Every structure is written in structure tokens, then in C-alpha cells.
Amino acid sequence: MVSLIIISTISIGILGILFGALLGYAGNKLKVEVDPKVQQIEESLPGANCGACGYPGCSGYAKAVAEGKAPITLCSPGGPETEKVIAEIMGVEHEEGATPPVAHVKCSGDNKTVKTNANYKGVLTCNAVHYTTQGDKACVYGCLGYGDCEEACPFDAIFVLEDGLPHVIEDKCTGCGLCAEACPRDIIEMVPRNAKIFVNCVSYDFGPDVSKVCKKGCIGCSLCARMTNNVVIKMEDKLAVVDFNEPYEGDSSVADKCPTKVIEFRG
Amino acid sequence: MELSRIFIIIISASLINNFVLSRFLGLCPFIGVSKKMDSAIGMGMAVTFVLTLASIIIYLVNKYVLLALHVEFLRTVTFILVIAALVQLVEMFIQKFSPILYEALGIYLPLITTNCAVLGATLINVSEKYNLLESTAHGFGAGVGFTIALILMSSIREKLENSKIPESFKGAPTAFLAAGIISLIFLCFKGIIAE
Numbered sequence: 001m002v003s004l005i006i007i008s009t010i011s012i013g014i015l016g017i018l019f020g021a022l023l024g025y026a027g028n029k030l031k032v033e034v035d036p037k038v039q040q041i042e043e044s045l046p047g048a049n050c051g052a053c054g055y056p057g058c059s060g061y062a063k064a065v066a067e068g069k070a071p072i073t074l075c076s077p078g079g080p081e082t083e084k085v086i087a088e089i090m091g092v093e094h095e096e097g098a099t100p101p102v103a104h105v106k107c108s109g110d111n112k113t114v115k116t117n118a119n120y121k122g123v124l125t126c127n128a129v130h131y132t133t134q135g136d137k138a139c140v141y142g143c144l145g146y147g148d149c150e151e152a153c154p155f156d157a158i159f160v161l162e163d164g165l166p167h168v169i170e171d172k173c174t175g176c177g178l179c180a181e182a183c184p185r186d187i188i189e190m191v192p193r194n195a196k197i198f199v200n201c202v203s204y205d206f207g208p209d210v211s212k213v214c215k216k217g218c219i220g221c222s223l224c225a226r227m228t229n230n231v232v233i234k235m236e237d238k239l240a241v242v243d244f245n246e247p248y249e250g251d252s253s254v255a256d257k258c259p260t261k262v263i264e265f266r267g
Numbered sequence: 268m269e270l271s272r273i274f275i276i277i278i279s280a281s282l283i284n285n286f287v288l289s290r291f292l293g294l295c296p297f298i299g300v301s302k303k304m305d306s307a308i309g310m311g312m313a314v315t316f317v318l319t320l321a322s323i324i325i326y327l328v329n330k331y332v333l334l335a336l337h338v339e340f341l342r343t344v345t346f347i348l349v350i351a352a353l354v355q356l357v358e359m360f361i362q363k364f365s366p367i368l369y370e371a372l373g374i375y376l377p378l379i380t381t382n383c384a385v386l387g388a389t390l391i392n393v394s395e396k397y398n399l400l401e402s403t404a405h406g407f408g409a410g411v412g413f414t415i416a417l418i419l420m421s422s423i424r425e426k427l428e429n430s431k432i433p434e435s436f437k438g439a440p441t442a443f444l445a446a447g448i449i450s451l452i453f454l455c456f457k458g459i460i461a462e
Contacts, residue, residue: 008338015332015345019352026356030363 037066037089044085046077050154052176065090076100077155077174100175101190103149103158103168108200108216108262109142110163115213125151130184138213141203143187152182196248197232197255198264199224199240206238211260218262224254233263273404276397278459280408286384287416288446288453293384297416298442300375307421308414310375315410317357317379318388321350322406325389326399346389354380384413419449 042062053074055061064070065086072086079100120136122128126148129135135144145164157172158179166179170193180188187202199218203210207219220238227233232248233240240263242248255265286292293314300310328349333339358376362369369376379385388409392402423445432441 004338007336008341011332011336011338012341012344012348015328015348019348023352023355023359026359030359032362032366 035066038062040089041065041086044078044082044089045075046082046174048077048154048174048176050077050174050176050178052076052178076176079174099193101177102170102173102175102193103177103179103188104191104195104198105143105166105168105188106198106200106202107141107143107165107187109137109139109214110165111145112163113215114139114142126182127184139203139210139217141185141187141201141205142214142217144185148182148184149179149188152178154178158188191244195242195244196266197242197250198266199233199242199262200264201262202239204237204239216260216262219260221259223257223259224263227254227257269400273400276401276404277408277411280388280405281412281415282453283456283459285412285416285453285456286387286409287413288450290387292387293382293413296375296378296382297413297420297446298439300378301417301420301442302424304418304421304425306375307417310378311410311414311417313375314379314382314384314413315407317350317354318385318406318410318413319403320357320406321353321385321389322392322402323399324353325349326392326397326402329393342390342393343386346386350385350389351380384409416449420446423449 038059039062042059045058045062047058049057051057053061053070053076055064055070055074061070061075065072072083072090072092075082075086077100115138116136117138118133118136120129120133122133124146126144126146129144129146134140135146137144143165145160145166147160147166149158149166150160154176155172155174157169157174158166159169160166166188175190177190180186180190185202191198201210201214201216201218203214203217205217207221210217210219218239220235220240222235222240224233224240225235228248228250231243232246232250233242233254235241252265252267255261255263280286284290287294287297296310296314301307325346328345329342333341333345354377358369361376388406389402392405395401395405397405420442424442427441427445436444
């Protein structure tokens with residue numbers, strides 16, 4: 001009886017040790033080399049998986065960078081700091097890149113300024129509203145206010161508040177541009193962080209038509225364009241558009257003179 | 268004569284005594300991995316591979332260790348040990364030499380460690396006193412049967428995804444019902460071979 005216990009213990013033990021040794025040996029022998037850079041880069045990325053780089057998630061981007069298939073500058077949420085870290089890991093020169101842009105909402109049509117001409121009851125997303133009934137607001141260019149941008153933002157940096165307009169928290173905004181993509185009416189634009197002047201309207205309608213639906217819309221008077229010599233603000237058809245590549249050196253007079261106060265100046 | 272016996276063993280293991288549908292072994296992956304055809308095929312392949320290999324090795328272990336030392340009562344423990352080690356080894360091997368296959372099999376490969384169909388097949392090998400060739404054939408047949416069951420089930424479940432089902436029957440209940448009906452159908456194979 002005792003010998004049986006001993007034999008079974010020993011045989012199982014030897015089998016176990018044998019398999020263990022075999023696995024250990026095989027584990028060493030068959031080790032798959034994983035590029036350590038991939039993991040390092042992935043750790044340095046913000047991990048929001050926002051997809052702003054164009055790759056499926058941060059790990060996809062890390063892999064592409066490590067293989068040299070992608071430039072190190074694509075991660076806009078991470079910004080310059082991430083770039084620096086990746087440059088160190090990859091051993092390439094890091095150029096001081098520009099600060100990431102920030103989202104800006106080009107619409108002033110909140111609940112008080114824009115007229116409503118219907119009572120919308122349906123799917124409560126901007127996309128659904130835009131492609132079906134045009135929603136309850138009278139302006140067909142302006143913000144619908146159902147928060148597709150809020151939904152798209154991985155960083156909780158944009159919120160549709162009670163006034164019916166999305167507001168960007170600039171400190172949180174990483175400039176990934178997902179909200180701009182999500183907006184069916186292309187109201188959100190990615191602008192430089194140091195931009196000073198904005199035209200908060202995207203309506204291409206004639207002045208009287210704009211005034212009919214919204215108190216704060218661009219009526220196309222072109223006063224602002226004339227004041228900036230058609231450089232910073234240009235007229236695109238009947239809408240004033242800011243060219244963010246041109247630095248604005250003036251003061252708030254342009255914003256003050258705007259008859260519908262649709263121009264915003266940040267000092 | 269030998270060849271026909273091998274053939275009968277394969278047919279018997281895959282259809283007549285189908286491991287999932289007649290012996291009710293390996294039901295966990297049968298329900299868990301049968302939602303999509305692709306993964307069902309991958310899992311089936313992996314199980315077939317491991318079953319065949321495990322049948323060979325366990326035959327040797329059984330004959331030259333357990334029977335030689337007269338410690339047959341250690342069968343279950345030893346077999347589990349062998350299967351677990353084998354699956355690990357196979358996993359390493361595939362990862363090294365075929366990363367594509369490794370990614371295709373994904374999580375299913377380590378899952379086979381705890382698949383009772385593998386243990387069941389090897390235990391049946393021993394109790395039926397199959398020789399090495401017969402054991403291999405039986406293991407392979409069992410794997411093929413498992414694959415057939417998974418593919419059948421996944422094709423049905425893919426169809427079920429798009430059909431109107433009462434709320435309370437959605438998901439697992441319909442899957443169980445379908446499994447029961449396929450199992451009933453497989454009973455019809457019982458008359459094929461007159462023992």
C-alpha cells in the first residue's frame with residue numbers, strides 16, 4: 001500500500017517535472033521576439049483610442065510607428081510631449097511642432113436668438129435630424145443642439161448646455177477633431193489656439209433671410225472684411241469667413257462694429 | 268480489414284457517437300464559440316489538431332507509464348496534465364511558426380486545455396483498448412465531429428440572429444432548443460453500423 005503511494009507520487013511527480021522542463025525549454029526556444037518599442041510607444045500614448053491618427057486605436061498607431069510606417073506627429077491628443085517621448089524611443093530628431101488646434105463652434109444660434117418653427121419629436125441625434133426633417137430650428141445652417149459632438153468627444157471637452165449650443169472646454173480639448181467630423185452641418189472647425197477673432201455663423205443666405213430666422217447671424221454686410229482689408233476676414237459669397245492662417249493684429253473694433261454681433265474677439 | 272476498422276472508428280466518432288451531440292461532451296465551447304461561423308471553424312480546427320495529437324501522446328503515456336507501473340487509477344490526473352502541457356506546447360509552436368494561424372485561433376487555443384471533449388476522447392481510447400493507430404483515428408474523428416457540430420450550430424445561430432424571436436427566447440434559449448433538435452437528428456445515425 002505504501003509502495004503504491006510512493007510509486008504514484010513519484011510517477012506523477014516525474015511526469016510533471018518532465019512536462020515542466022519541456023515547456024520551460026520550449027518556452028525559451030520558441031520565444032517570439034516582440035519589438036519592445038511597440039510597448040514603450042503604446043505606454044507613452046494617451047490611450048484614449050480616439051482614432052485621430054487614422055489608426056485603429058493607440059496600439060495600432062504604436063505598431064505603425066515602431067515599424068516606421070507612420071510619422072511620430074500624428075497623435076494630436078498627446079501633443080508635443082508625446083511626440084518628444086516617441087522621438088526618444090524611436091531615436092529620431094524631434095521638431096518642435098505647433099500646438100494642437102482647438103475646436104470652435106461657429107454658430108451663435110442659441111435657444112433665444114434662433115427661431116423655432118416646429119416641435120421636433122423624433123430620434124434625438126443631430127445626424128438623424130439633419131438628414132430627415134431639419135429639426136425644429138428655423139436656420140438650416142446652424143447648430144441643431146442634439147449633441148453629436150458631445151457624444152463623439154473622448155475627452156469630455158465639449159458639452160451642449162442649456163442654451164442649446166455646444167461649448168468647448170479649451171483646456172480639455174486635445175484637437176483630435178472628432179467633434180468636427182461628427183457634426184453633420186460642419187459647424188465645428190479646428191482653429192489655432194491663439195486665434196483671436198471668429199465669425200460665429202455659417203449661414204450663406206441673404207441678409208434678410210438670415211435676420212428672419214436668427215438674431216445673431218451673418219447678414220453678409222462685408223463690413224468686417226473691409227475693416228481687415230480682406231485679409232483676415234474674407235467674404236465667401238454672403239458669409240464672412242476668418243482665414244486662420246493670417247494673424248489678426250487688430251483690436252475688438254471689428255467685433256464691436258458688427259451689426260449682428262456675430263463676430264467674437266478674444267484679447 | 269484494418270483500414271475498414273479505422274474508417275468505421277472515424278465515422279463512428281464523428282457522426283454516430285458525435286462528441287457534442289450524442290455524448291454531450293465539450294458543450295461549453297459548443298454554445299460559447301458558435302455565434303459566428305469563422306470562429307466556429309477556427310475552434311473546430313484547433314480542437315481536431317489537439318485531439319489527434321493528445322490521442323497519440325496519451326496512448327504512449329498510458330501504455331509505458333501508467334500500465335507499466337500499475338497505477339491506472341491516476342489516469343484522469345495524468346491525462347489532464349498531458350493535455351494541458353500539450354496545449355501549451357502547441358500554442359508556443361504555432362505562435363512561433365505561424366503567427367497568422369495563432370491570431371486566427373486567438374483565445375480558443377488555451378481554452379482547449381479545459382475542453383472535456385479532449386479528456387473524454389482519450390479516456391474512451393483507453394477504455395475501448397484501442398491501439399495507437401485506432402486511438403489516433405478516434406481522436407481525429409472526434410475532432411471532426413466536434414467541428415461539424417460547431418459549424419452546424421453556428422450556421423443556425425447566424426440565421427437566428429436575423430429572425431423574429433419572442434423576447435424571452437432570444438439568445439441562449441433558442442440556442443439550447445436548436446442544439447436539442449440537432450442532437451435528435453444525430454440520433455438517426457445510430458442505425459448506420461450494425462455492430
